[in-house]
Amino acid sequence: MSNVSELREQFNRLDEDKDGFITLAEFKAYHSRESKGNMNESDIAKKFADIDSDKDGLVTFDEFIQANKR
Numbered sequence: 431m432s433n434v435s436e437l438r439e440q441f442n443r444l445d446e447d448k449d450g451f452i453t454l455a456e457f458k459a460y461h462s463r464e465s466k467g468n469m470n471e472s473d474i475a476k477k478f479a480d481i482d483s484d485k486d487g488l489v490t491f492d493e494f495i496q497a498n499k500r
């Protein structure tokens with residue numbers, strides 16, 4: 431179980447331009463780096479859509495926390 435400060439750190443790593451939102455492009459860049467090519471684009475997009483609960487194409491810190499609570 432991650433605590434909020436760990437999640438914040440992880441969120442900041444994903445949010446490369448530090449605008450407070452994770453875009454699909456940032457999410458893809460992170461996961462293709464981290465998985466070293468083991469995750470394909472559609473898996474990553476699916477995971478992103480799952481976290482983006484209001485489907486506005488941006489993951490906020492709130493959505494990120496909710497997704498990690500499940």
Ligand SMILES: [Ca+2]
Pocket residue numbers: 445446447448449450451452453456
């Ligand atoms: Ca961003």
Ligand SMILES: [Ca+2]
Pocket residue numbers: 482483484485486487488489490493
């Ligand atoms: Ca969203």
